[in-house]
Amino acid sequence: MTKHQKRLSAPDSWPVERKEETFTVKADAGPHGESGVPLLIVLRDVLGYVDSRKEARYALDGGSVLVNGDANVSEDRPVGMFDILAFTERDEYYRVFPSEGGRLSLTPIDADAAASRLGKVVGKRQVGDGEFQYTLHDGTTLVTDGGYGGNDSLVIDNETKEIVAHFPYEEGALVTAVDGAHAGEIGEIEEIRVTPGSGDNGVAVAQDEDGFETVEEYVVVIDENFTDGGDGE
Structure with missing residues (x-):
């Protein structure tokens, strides 16, 4: 299977120039489905922190680049809406946020904000006595007895993976x-x-x-x- 993606046919959310070159990197299977942007594109094309896949791999192997609190990630790992990127050696933190036209952009945040991420509930089913499995927009699944509804938002602690806040989907939200x-x-x-x-x-x-x-x-x-x-x- 090819590791390349034609720029012109890349998802609209990808922050890449369409006409500079023919190909760009292809994301691995994983979170966010087809809209997930390979981490390499963020490191190289958006932030300019690396010039090549080799440099990206070196930076990731050093453990100073975290995605949602996890250090052991591939340069092809898809990142997407509301993911948290932490560059610990630079003391820089970003939230992936939708911008005009649906293209993903990076919003600078502080270290406290980088400790958790937001997920939209897109699926819910009962799996036990009083317990439900919730599926979030990025494919994450959580099992809890919390009374959350479809389209609610949950804030997940990146270290403990526990729910630390809940924003209901309702008028006035x-x-x-x-x-x-x-x-x-x-x-x-x-x-x-x-x-x-x-x-x-x-x-x-x-x-x-x-x-x-x-x-x-x-x-x-x-x-x-x-x-x-x-x-x-």
């Missing part, structure tokens, strides 16, 4: 759009419009001046600290 025409915009849910049958539910989001409408799938509940590099708790 602060959200960011992560896809569609309003990707990267932030506002409060004004109304959740339930569509009968198999159609997508709609969401009206209020902002200071206007607002926007999108589908439920495209919004994620956040906390105000996510907009300024705070800890999200």
Whole structure:
């Protein structure tokens, strides 16, 4: 199987120039599905910390680059929405955040904020007496007896992997759009419009001046600290 991905056909979320070269690196199978951006692209093309795969591998082998608190990662490991990147030797920390057009960007955060990450609940099923398995947007699964609902957001401690905060999906909640025409915009849910049958539910989001409408799938509940590099708790 080829290790290369044509730039022109790369997912829209990837922060790569489409016409500079024909190919770029291909992500391994893993978190975030096809939208996951290979860590090598972040290190080389976005941050400019390395010039080659060899340099990236050397930096990762040194254990000073962490993804969601984990040091043993491959340069092809996919990173995506709300992942936490920590560069311990540089004392630099970033949250992967959607920007305008749905392209992923890096938001600088402080060390306290880098201790946890946010996940949107996209699946829920009962697995035992009072216990449920929750699937998050990046493929992570958690088993807990917590009463969380679909589209809620959970904050996961990167060291203990435990849930440390919960943001319900409800009217009045602060959200960011992560896809569609309003990707990267932030506002409060004004109304959740339930569509009968198999159609997508709609969401009206209020902002200071206007607002926007999108589908439920495209919004994620956040906390105000996510907009300024705070800890999200």
